[in-house]
Amino acid sequence: MSDGTKDVGSTHMAPPLAVADLNVISKVYRRIIPFLLLLYAANYLDRINIGVAALTMNKDLGLTATTYGLATTAFYVGYVICEIPSNLCLVKYGARVWLGRILLTWGLASSATAFVGGMYSLYFVRALVGIAEAGFVPGIMLYVTYWLPRSHHARANSLMIMASPTAMALGAAISGMILQHANGALGFAGWRWMFFVEGLPAVILGVITFTYLSSHPHEAHWLSADEKERLTAIIEKDKKSNPRSLSTVSKSVLRQCFSKDIILLSLIYFCFVNTISANSTWIPTIVRGLLAKTSSFSLIGVVAAIPPICALFIMPFWARSSDRRKERRWHLVYAMGLSLVGWLLVIIAPRPELKLVGLCCTTVGAFCSQAIFFTLPQAILSDEARPLGIGVITTIGLLGSAVSPFVIGYLKDLLGSFSAGLYYVAFLLAAACIMTLCVSGGRAKKEIADAELQQATR
Secondary structure: OOOOOOOOOOOOOOOOOOOHHHHHHHHHHHHHHHHHHHHHHHHHHHHHHHHHHHEEEEEEOOOOHHHHHHHEEEEEEEEHHHHHHHHHHHHHOOOHHHHHHHHHHHHHHHHHHOOOOHHHHHHHHHHHHHHHHHHHHHHHHHHHOOOOOOOHHHHHHHHHHHHHHHHHHHHHHHHHHHHHHHHOOOOOHHHHHHHHHHHHHHHHHHHHHHHHHHOHHHOOOOHHHHHHHHHHHHHHHHHHOOOOHHHHHHHOOOHHOOOOHHHHHHHHHHHHHHHHHHHHHHHHHHHHHHOOOOOOHHHHHHHOOHHHHHHOOOOOHHHHHHHHHHHOOOHHHHHHHHHHHHHHHHHHHHHHHHHHHHHHHHHHHHHHHHHHHHHHHHHHHOOOHHHHHHHHHHHHHHHHHHHHHHHHHHHHHHHHHHHHHHHHHHHHHHHHHHHOOOOOOHHHHHHHHHHHHHHOOO
């Protein structure tokens, strides 16, 4: 820009880090990112495995597409209600304690899905899973900001969000095999075994979290005193180099959290999270349709794993491009646009192979969008407002996940195909692209310039 300012879409960056600083950041990466990736994988597995279970569970419990969609809606209703309180509890009790609690309770609740006896008990247990899991994703995103400067946020977010397509790919394949080969063991249906077995990793990881994670750098026993001091200095210097954050620090927390940009980001998240929800809830059923309703659940699982595997290859390059170019908004718009094109292919393509390409496009776009999206509120909000602000965004956004399964399921039962529901998802993506370009307009740029001037004259 000619005036030397950059909006939140381009994100101001601190000066290049010294070699010693980079060594500390590398140590942080090696210690916390792989573990957070494991947590994220367990999270996504327990969230999406109901999509594979639906292949046989719906018949056993007498569910229609609409009533099955309501089971996923029940999960997100519980999640949304407890999202902001959970995020605030993470700040109060620390990430080590609160993330461990989240993992332990949602793992137990997810395993309990194996024992549901009908439609209403399924709704109840899935709502419990949502309540237990609330705050996990924004909590992880918030946790990263305590340990890494902004110049590493997109890559760190991407690495963790890579756990989602990993869990989606492996989970689809493994769940399909459990569904097919464990069916009838000890008198239990395959889908019941799937829920019971796949909830256990979260329980185990929850116990480990209590001893492995440190809530803040100064609590990290695995860092030397010099490394703690250096890392703290890096994070503090990074905060001061963010003029957008400086311009908001004097505003009240509530005023920041309900500003125009945060409301826009909430609506954007609402729109594109419908795609993420549709992927996790309906892809196995859509793939079964592409395979002429094959009876091989293992084959369905393998084919359903192809789109997230594509996302695994592309996400790191997309996030690295965003960090290297110091640009966020257009990377988000292009990713959501790819997802939009993918859904249109799924709807109108004449051949199953092209529809599968469409599923690959929409999955890649969805996960690339998610990796970039959370860098935007991190850049806008001050430290004090960040926990509540991210909670507001995810709470409003995840209403999309609550609405989407019911809408798509209802339209499927009403019209006999997924097309109408997928047009609904595609329309929301188009709206999200337009709103993204409206984030941080002229007023925000003026605030940044004013903050930079005040900082320079101090």
